[in-house]
Every structure is written in C-alpha cells, then in structure tokens.
Amino acid sequence: MVRSAWRVGGDPPARLSGVLWLGAFLLPLAAWCALSYLPWLWHPQVLIAEPGDSSFSAGMRIERAAFAAAVAEAARQGQRPPQGGRVNPVFLPAPHEVARALWTGFTTPPLRRGDPWLHQSLGHSITVIAWGFLISALVGVPLGVLCGSVPALSRLVEPFVDFIRYMPAPAFGALCVAVLGINDAPKVAIIVVGTFFQMVLVVANTTRQLDRGLVEAAQTLGASDKRLLTRVIVPGILPNLYTDMRILLGWAWTYLIVAELIGASSGISWYINQQGKYRAYDNVFAGIILIGLIGLVTDLVLGWIGRFLFPWSGQQVSRASALAFAAVTLPLRLPWLLLRLARRYDPKAARPQEPDHA
Amino acid sequence: MLAVRCALALLLAVASLRAAEPPLTVAYSDWPGWTAWEIAIQKGWFKEAGVAVEFVWMEYGPSMEAFQAGKVDAVTVTNGDQLVMAAAGKASKGIVLTDYSNGNDMIVGRPGIASIKDLKGKKVGLEVGLVEHLLLLKALEANGLKESDVTIVAVPTNDTPQTLASGQVDAIGAWYPVSGQALELVPGSKPLFTSKDAPGLIYDFTVVASESLAKRKADWTKIAAVWPRIAAYLADPATRDDGIRIMAARVNVPAAKYALAMPGTFFLDLAGNHKHFARAEGLGSVYGSSAVAHAFNLANKVYDKPLKVEDFIDPSFLPAAPK
Amino acid sequence: MPEAPSDPVAERFRRIAARPVVLDVRALGMSFRGAGGKTVQALHDVSFQVRRREFLTVVGASGCGKSTLVRILAGLAHHTAGEVLLDGRPVTGPGPDRGMVFQGYTLFPWLTVVRNVMFGLEMGDMGRDQARSEALLWLDLVGLASKAEAWPHQLSGGQRQRVAIARALAARPRILLMDEPFGALDPQTRATLQEHLLQIWQQVDVTVVFITHDIDEAVWLADRVLVLQPPDQDHPGGWLAEAVEVPLPVPRTRAMHDLPAYRAVRERIERLIRPPRPPAAERLPVFKMTAAGDEVL
Helix, strand or coil, X not given: CHHHHCCCCCCCCHHHHHHHHHHHHHHXXXXXXXXXXXXXXXXXXXXXXXXXXXXXXXXXEEEHHHHHHHHHHHHHHCCCCCEEEEECCCCCCCHHHHHHHHHHXXXXXXXXXCCCXXXXXXXXXXXXXXXXXXXXXXXXXXXXXXXXXXXXXXXXXXXXXXXXXXXXXXXXXXXXXXXXXXXXXXXXXXXXXXXXXXXXXXXXXXXXXXXXXXXXXXXXXXXXXXXXXXXXXXXXXXXXXXXXXXXXXXXXXXXXXXXXXXXXXXXXXXHHHHHHHCCCHHHHHHHHHHHHHHHHHHHHHHHXXXXXXXXXXXXXXCHHHHHHXXXXXXXXXXXXXXXXXXXXXXXXXXXXXXXXXX | CHHHHHHHHHHHHHHHHHCCCCCEEEEECCCHHHHCHHHHHHHCHHXXXXXXXXXXXXXXXXXXXXXXXXXXXXXXXXXXXXXXXXHCCCCEEEEEEEEEECCCEEEEECCCCCCHHHHCCCEEEECCCCHHHHHHHHHHHHCCCCXXXXXXXXXXXXXXXXXXXXXXXXXXXXXXXXXXXXXXXXXXXXXXXXXXXXXXCCEEEEEEEHHHHHHCXXXXXXXXXXXXHHHHHHXXXXXXXXXXXXXXXXXXXXXXXXXXXXXXXXXXXXXXXXXXXXXXXXXXXXHHHHHXXXXXXXXXXXXXXXXXXXXXXXXXXXXXXXX | CCCCCCHHHXXXXXXXXXXXXXXXXXXXXXXEECHHHCEEEEEEEXXXXXXXXXXXXXXXXXXXXXXXHHHHHHCCCCCCEEEEEECCEECCCCCCCEEEECCCCCCCCCCCHHHHHHHHHHHCCCCHHHHHHHHHHHHHHCCCHHHCCCCHHHCCHHHHHHHHHHHHHHCCCCEEEEECCCCCCCHHHHHHHHHHHHHHHHHCCCEEEEEECCHHXXXXXXXXXEEEECCCCCCCCEEEEXXXXXXXXXXXXXXXXXXXXXXXXXXXXXXXXXXXXXXXXXXXXXXXXXXXXXXXX
C-alpha cells in the first residue's frame, strides 16, 4: 500500500495525504532547525567571545579558517588565544530568533510616533495588491477572453503584449512616479504593469484551450458571436480562469517588493528592506514568512471557495464544508434567493383561490 | 435644484483656489544628516516656525526620481548627485548643508596592505563613477600616485565585502554599513583611507527646486532656519541621545545600533554652514567640492554637460551668521 | 440492386423518392493548405441529395473525408468548390436549421441536463419557462426526464449522447447531422442507442445524415448508405463511390442482420471499402515469446 503510494501516478491514501501536507512544511522547518542548532552542521564562522591577544574584537564574526590560524599563531607566540563559538552567517537567523521577531513585531508599538504597526503595514501592502490586481483583472480578463476567442484580435494584440511583458516592471518606477505622484498610485501601477500583460496572455491561452466542440455545438444551436462569448466561452473557462487568477495573484506579490520602494516608502516591503540594510535578518525573515503565510492562506481559502463556485466540476465537497460555505455566503446570496422566489411566484396561479375566500 | 448644486460646486471650487497654499514636500532618506530632519518633525519645530512642510520618507534612488519628476519640492542628496540631476535638466539650489561624510566612506585594504602607497600595481574593487571612485582618486593623489597606478575592477558596492574576502582584489571602496561589513568579514583588513582623510569631498545637501524657491521664498527661509536648531540639539550632550533615539525610530533600528553610524557624519551647525558655504577653492568650501565632483563626473562621463556649479548653491536662505 | 427488393420495400423507396429534397449537395469539393504549405484536397466532386425524413448514413475508411463532409454540411468548415443547398438556400455557416451531434461529449458542463436541452431554445429567444417545459418533453423522449437536474459529469457516456440528441432536436432542425455519435461507446450501449435513435426518428419529423466507420451500423440504420473512398489516382480528394439503397423493411429489428438482403449489401460495401488483398503472412517474421523451460515442442 505504502509502496504504491510512491509509484509514478500512485494514489496516496487520504490519511497519508494529510501527513504529506504537514511534512511539506515540517521537513524544511526541520532542515532549518538542524542547520541552526547542530553546531557541526555548516556554521562556517566563529563569533568572537574573548579576543585574547589577537587583533579581533568581541562580537566579531570570523571565518573558521582565519580563526584557526589566529589560534595557532597565538600558540606559537605564547599569547592568549582568541575564544569563540561556531555560528552561522548573520543572514541565516535561527527559527527561535525569527519566531521572537514575529512576536515582537506584532506586539511592540512602532518606534516612531505615527508609523504604522506591523499589521497596519501588512494591511497597507494588501490594499496595494488588491487594487493593482483588481484594475489589472478588470481590463486584462475581458481583453484576454476576446484575444482567445477572436484570432484576428489575438494577432493584433498579443505580439506587443508578449514583447512588453519581458520588460521589467520595476524599470517603469520612475515613469510611474513622474505620472502618478509619490503615494500609492505608482505602487498600484507597478502591480498593474507586472500582472496585466501576463494576465492577458494567460487568459487568452486558457480561452483557447476551451474544448472547440463546445463552441461548435453552441454554433449549431444558433448561438450568435455575442452569446457564444457570454453563454459558452466565459462560463466554459471560469474554473480554469479562477485557477489562473490564483496563480497570478502570487505574481502580484513578487512585484510588491519593488512597488513599495518607489515613491514614499511603505508597507511590509519597506520593513523587510530597511531591516536588511541594518542586518536585522531575524526581522527580515519574519517579514518574508509573513508574506508567505498570507499567500498560502489566501490560496487555501480561494481554493476552498472554488470548490463551491463550480459545482459542475464534480469535486468532492464534505457536508460540513458545504454547510459552512452556505452559512458564510448566506448574506450575499439572500437578495438573489429572494429574487428567484419572486420570479417563481405566478400571479395567475394564485388567482383561482380568490373565489374561495369570497 | 440643479442650479443650487452648480452654484455650490462653483463656490467650493473658488474656495479651494483661495485656500492656503499646499504644504511644501521634502523627500528624505536613510543617511544620518538627512534623517536628522526627523527631530524637527517630531518636535513640531516647523509648526512653531509657521510653515507647512511635509517630509516624505523614501529610498535614496526613488527620492531623486520623484524630485526630478517634480513630485516633491525638495530632496536630500549629496552635492555631486545634485549636479547629476542638474545635468539631466533639473534646476535646483542647495540651501542647507546638513553634514559632510567624515569616515563613513572608506577604502579598505586586505591584510598585508598597510597603506594607499602599497596599492601601486594592485587591484581595487568599487563602483565606477560613484562616490567611492572619487574617494580613491583623492586617496591616490594624496599619496603621490595616479589612477593609472592601480587597476580598477567594477564591483557593485553591496558585493565588495565578499569580493575582498575572495582575494580577487586587494582593496575595495564602500560606504557605511557595507564598509563595516567588509572589515568584519575579512580579518586583518583595515581602512586605508576614509572620507575623514578628505573632509568636504562629499557634502550632504538639502536641495530645493528653483521654481519652488522663487514662489515660496519666505517658507523656505523659515525651513532653513530650523536646521541650526537640529544641529544644536545633536551637539548638546544633554539632548544628543534623545536626538539619536528619534532618528533611530525613523529608520526602525535600535538606538544603540544606530549610534554607530553617527561619528562618520560631521553635522554642520549654523556656523559650520556659513564656513563651508563661503566661496573658495578646495574641499573646505562646498563650491570647491562641487567643482571637484563636477570635474570627476565629466571625466568619468557620468554626464557631458558643462555646468556652472555656483548656479546650484544658494546660502541666502539661512539665518545670518552668529556673531 | 444486388437483389430484387421485396414489394413493401420498393414501395417505401418510391414514397421517399416522391418527397421534396431537403439537402442538395452539388459537386462539392474542399481543399486546404496543410502542413508545409502543401494543398491537401479532402473532398472531390461529391454530389448527392437527401429527401425529407430520409435516414442517410455515410460510411468510409479513415481519410475519406466523411467528417469533413458533415462539418461542411453543419457550416463548421467551408467548401472550396460546388455548393450545399438546404431547402434550396445555400449553406454559409452554422445555424439552428442543422442540428449536430458530435462524437465527443459536447454537453455544456456548467449547465444541468435540462439547461443543456434548453440552450438552443433560449438561443431562439424562447422564454425560460416555456423553454424548460419543452426541454423536459424532449428529455422524456430520450428517456432521461429523471436526470433533468443532474450535471453532465454525473451521466454515463450513452446518457450524455442521448441528452445531446435531445438538445439538437429541441432546436427543431430541418436536418440532424451526426458525426460518429456512438463511436466512443461500448458495443452494448452502442446497440441500445442505435435502436433508441431509430425509435426517436420514427416519432420526430427529421431528416438524418449519420456518419460512421462501422459498416454494420451504417447498413442497419439507413435507408441509403453513401460510400466515400479516400483519394486515389483518378480522384485527388475523397470521393463518393456509390449510394447503396438498403432493401430492408422498417422498423428494423436485430434479426435482420441474418437476412440475405442485409448480408449482400454489407458485403458489397465491405468490398468497396476493403478490397481483398493477398495474405502477407509468410512475409511476417515470427517472434518466439517463450521463457526457458517453457518451450513448446
């Protein structure tokens, strides 16, 4: 059983799948712990505790070879040798240091009056991402769908889009500032530039991958071009489009790092950048991990929602999950349900009852 | 109803036109001399001076871009970089000297290289055309050597510590905190020449766009008058620690760590401003320093437009020199 | 005719011949620019007529252009020579007057079964409530009224094709085009669906053009079988070798497979499509597949 789970195309049982999911995070964490806490693993430097008669000073990090040479030299000259313990370079903090940095990051008020708390910085970053991605999608998705549906349009639009998507979005930073000022607008613009062109191509490709048979079947049933788009192509690609958007949202985060450093510095990227400059790598790691966590949670939630959005894709949904979804979305669906009820209500069917009352 | 609305909109438009002028904007970035403005912001000294000014915290590169694009009225830069922006068409004047670099920029030699003279025939890694290049030329000149006596290897400043450690070069040029990192990474390495040996090679300016200076002369005079208060606050042992605490909070690092960067920066008070704003040849005057930077920029083809450096310096906004 | 048809059969063909022509295909040719810029001719000079309520099957080996033919009739591909007339009007593109059932499953996966059947009706601007009640009637006809609210992915292959037939018929086409609709089904399901299709055809006033590569299916279903042949020296594209009338009474039963008339038509078509070739057995090498100790003596 266990063996077959690891074969090509194997089918791991449900319980093993859960364990594997945990392992996906625990294994790298274990590797990181081992690298940090087992002094004989890596640890290429020595942190000087007591310089002795050497030219080092306490708190210095020295390459192991140089340290050994200094110790040997001291022994030869009959001087006090330097003392110290093996450490990793500053840019690899230990897990507990990062955990502490995360904790203090959220619990300590900002050093500067008026500066945002860490969670406010994160909130600001998420707002920038959300606006950038929304604007990108509002234009990019319709354009992509049209390009994927109308070959002539694809030939007109896609070569240029393909050309421009290789241009590094950060390089447009100065232009964005010149046009849009120094506040959030140029940051949003960078996210848009970074995701829009990819989005057009990805969506166009997804559209093209829609089973041609469905389009042809609709044509033989008398669908006009307009209705092909709204009634066949768009609903047909929705599940894949949804997946595309989940992936592209990840792209948006990679552009955030540059977006937040143009114009007025802000958000989680500035935090990471600033802490890096002063070599506070525990804070840098905390920031990076936070972004990863937000991305992972967003994706898990979107994936979970996706299962309910497309009931026709035949994904298994547990009863508890379905109930939870129904409860969460009830306020959203209520007007729609009422509208449907009102439609179902047929005044003619109700009329014959009137004589009974009379 | 519509008419009333139109009238209201018109009224609002007129009112907004007549409202007070918008606050002046200054882009400032992470260098002790510039971060010091934060003290005045936190202490409310601009309000006391009766001037509306908004300081916007940026990265150094983006702050120059925003200034070049006219999105901020003023920016904090080195006197050399002001000329680079000027060559690209941005008319501006430096009105306040915040400091000069006093050791935070340095040439670091590997173990066995004891002085600049030992560099003859050796390799030096630094960013060509940037400030450390200028520093190296100055160091060579001071030791009776020429640029052709060394081989310059182009290395990004952030990579200089590793390059020095790998033994590919015999010395590197870098500024704080990268220079400190190099000293830590390569045991036995030492600074051969720092900006302390050539004070005035790198002045740090607060630079205002010429059109804003012309329009808001009174406001800029008030802002310039705040600087001496800041310099005095940092000079007074009783208040210095509080000043450093405020600055450290701006860059979001502990004050003790931030204090390490302070000695490499020589803050200029009112007297210092007047001393270094005096027209003279040589690095003792910002005019002389800018002339040196201009010659360097031309020689290294950073730009090819001849500039009159005195057009970009204007000490007249500062209060009168103390008696 | 290979064998003299019995009287009721002859009578039936006379009645068909008296009906108006629904589909008129004249000297149809189709060529396209293939890989490497070479011009490929798919069809060459194909002419035939289909009369009202006739059941026509088209059979041929792969590469004879039968799929291209039905796609041209549907308006999904464009011919380069000749013309196609439906009720006297030239066919220029796809339209609801020609319903189509494809080999692949083309039910819209995001619509329930009944909404699939309603699709063509709604394209014809019928109100939703009326479309729904009509769609349910068509589902009843194909025996799937109970699956009205199911998603397509919950149906078997045979059920999906029945819904596809209902969907095509609901739009009330003049002619129903079927492109190997049962090609992906297992033999049992396929036989059931064949019978089912004939029952539907009995009850619905529709003309059928049915493409298949299965000679039995072609003969058993059809009034007339068109035999298409792949290109050869005389014909640059797929061409129409013969139109064979099937001299069997209607309704068809499985037992008719054993009638001499059936066998004769079947053999005739078989010979056209697969002319007898000398056996090549001696030329084939023999592979020994035995393991040690397992030799066959």
